[in-house]
Amino acid sequence: MVKHAKPKSFYDEFVRKGGPGEKNTHYCPGCGHGNVHKLVAEVIDELGIQDKTVFCSPVGCSVFAYYYFDVGNVQCAHGRAPAAGTGVTRSLEDGIVISYQGDGDLAGIGMGSIMHAANRGEHMAVFFVNNAIYGMTGGQMAPTTLVGQKTLTSPFGRSAGGEGFPLTMCEIINTLQAPVFIERVSLANAPRILKAKRAIRQALVNQVEKKGFSFVELLSPCPINWKIEPVQARKWIIDTMEPLFPVKNFRNLEEAPAKYEKPVPVSDADMKKLFNVEKNISVTPKEAHIDEQLVKLAGFGGQGVLSAGVLLANCAIAEKHNTSWLPSYGPEMRGGTANAGVIISDGQIGSPLVDNPTFFIAMNGPSLDSFETDILPGGMALINTSLIERKVERTDIKVLYAPLTEIAQEAGMAAAATVAGITMYALATGVIAIDTIKQVIPLSIKRKSLVEENLRVVDAAAEYFRKNLEKG
Numbered sequence: 001m002v003k004h005a006k007p008k009s010f011y012d013e014f015v016r017k018g019g020p021g022e023k024n025t026h027y028c029p030g031c032g033h034g035n036v037h038k039l040v041a042e043v044i045d046e047l048g049i050q051d052k053t054v055f056c057s058p059v060g061c062s063v064f065a066y067y068y069f070d071v072g073n074v075q076c077a078h079g080r081a082p083a084a085g086t087g088v089t090r091s092l093e094d095g096i097v098i099s100y101q102g103d104g105d106l107a108g109i110g111m112g113s114i115m116h117a118a119n120r121g122e123h124m125a126v127f128f129v130n131n132a133i134y135g136m137t138g139g140q141m142a143p144t145t146l147v148g149q150k151t152l153t154s155p156f157g158r159s160a161g162g163e164g165f166p167l168t169m170c171e172i173i174n175t176l177q178a179p180v181f182i183e184r185v186s187l188a189n190a191p192r193i194l195k196a197k198r199a200i201r202q203a204l205v206n207q208v209e210k211k212g213f214s215f216v217e218l219l220s221p222c223p224i225n226w227k228i229e230p231v232q233a234r235k236w237i238i239d240t241m242e243p244l245f246p247v248k249n250f251r252n253l254e255e256a257p258a259k260y261e262k263p264v265p266v267s268d269a270d271m272k273k274l275f276n277v278e279k280n281i282s283v284t285p286k287e288a289h290i291d292e293q294l295v296k297l298a299g300f301g302g303q304g305v306l307s308a309g310v311l312l313a314n315c316a317i318a319e320k321h322n323t324s325w326l327p328s329y330g331p332e333m334r335g336g337t338a339n340a341g342v343i344i345s346d347g348q349i350g351s352p353l354v355d356n357p358t359f360f361i362a363m364n365g366p367s368l369d370s371f372e373t374d375i376l377p378g379g380m381a382l383i384n385t386s387l388i389e390r391k392v393e394r395t396d397i398k399v400l401y402a403p404l405t406e407i408a409q410e411a412g413m414a415a416a417a418t419v420a421g422i423t424m425y426a427l428a429t430g431v432i433a434i435d436t437i438k439q440v441i442p443l444s445i446k447r448k449s450l451v452e453e454n455l456r457v458v459d460a461a462a463e464y465f466r467k468n469l470e471k472g
Ligand SMILES: Cc1ncc(C[n+]2csc(CCOP(=O)(O)OP(=O)(O)O)c2C)c(N)n1
Pocket: 059, 060, 061, 062, 078, 101, 102, 103, 104, 105, 106, 109, 129, 131, 133, 134, 135, 136, 137, 142
C-alpha cells in the first residue's frame, strides 16, 4: 500500500503563516516553490540526510524556507547563498549543503557569487527556481524575463535592445570546468515534476558522495505575477519558457575535474611571520586572564584612528591575547569619519563588531556625539580635550580628559594623537604594557623616520597620565 505523508524533514507545523497548528505555506496558489520544497524534502528523507543538511535560503519568496525545513538553516543576504554555503561546506566536513535561490537572487544580484562558487566546484547542490520574474517584490523584470514578457518594470514587454536578452544560467554555468552536474527541469506537469525530482536526487546524491558542485534549474510558475491562472501558468512554461530554456541534462560527470583541496591551516609560527609581530619582541605574557575588552577609537579620517587600532591589536597579539580589529570609515580620503573596533580577549571572539565599548576613545566632537550613548555602563571614555570642548553627559561611566593632540604635538607629531590615546588606554586598564607598545611600534610603522616621533609620543602620554590621571 502506498502511503502519502508529509516528509519528515518538514516541520509538523508551519508557524510562519498562521501560528501554531498551521499546515500551509505562505506561497500563492499554484506557485512552484511549494513543489520544489516538497521534492527536496522527500529526497532528504529518502537519502536519510536530514541531520546533515544545511539549507541556505535566499532573499525572495522562499526567504522563509527555514519555517518549513527541519534541517540546519542559514538565511543568507540577497544572492549570497553560494558564499554562505561555501563557508558551511568548508567547515562542516560531513554537511550536505543546499543553496536554494530564485532568478533575481541568483542571476541578478548574486551573479558573481554563483559563478565563483561554481568555478571553485564547491560541494553544494544549487536549486535555482527560475520563474522569469521577481516574485516577492511584486513582479519586476528579472535577468531571466523573456523578450516580450510584460512585467511591472517592462510594461510593454522586455526589449532585447534596451534590456538585453534573458540569461540562460545552465548554459552559462556549463562553460565552467569545475561543476559535476548541471540539469534544467520543468514543473509544468506531473511527468516533468517526477523528472525534476530525479535531478534533485542526483544533485543531493552527489553531495553524499562528495562529488562536487551540482546545479539544477527548475522552470517554475508564478501565476500571481504572470497574471494568469495556475493551470495556464503551467502551460505557459511549456509553450513559452521551454523553447528558450531547453529542459535537458547538460553535464553528469563521474568525478569532479579538480579534487577539492582543503586549505592548509596556517601554523602559529607562520602566522607570526605573516604579521611580523613577534620579531625582536620579548614580552612576558600576562598571567592574569583578562575579561573581554571592547575598545572603540573614533575620530576623523587622517587622525590615524585605524592604524592606532592596528597598533593596539598587534600589542594584544604580542601579549598572547586573542584579538580582532574592524575598521569603519567613509569614502573620503581625508576628513570623513573613521572608527576602529578592537576586541581583546582570552576567550574566543565571536564577532569583531564593537557596538557597546568597554573603553571608548573620542578623538573629536562628532565621535563623542555619535557614540557616547553606546558605551557600556561601568565602562570608560577617554576624551581628546584638544578638539572636544564639551563634557561627557553620562554619569555611569568613568571619564578621562586629556589633550591628546597637544601632547602629541609637543612631542613632535600631532598626527600621533591616537597613539597617545592607546598609551593612556594601556595605563588606565593595565591590559597592555607600555613596553609592549614601544616594541611593537617599530614593527608596525612602515616609515622608519616616524618611529622615533611615535615613541616620544608614548613617553609624553605616559608622563601626562601618571601626573594627571592616575589617581583620579
Ligand atoms: C540587497 C537587496 N536588494 C534588493 C532587495 C529587494 N528584493 C527582495 S526579493 C527580490 C527579488 C526576488 O526575486 P527572485 O530571486 O526571482 O525570487 P522569487 O521571489 O521570484 O522567488 C528583490 C529585488 C533586497 N531585499 N535586498
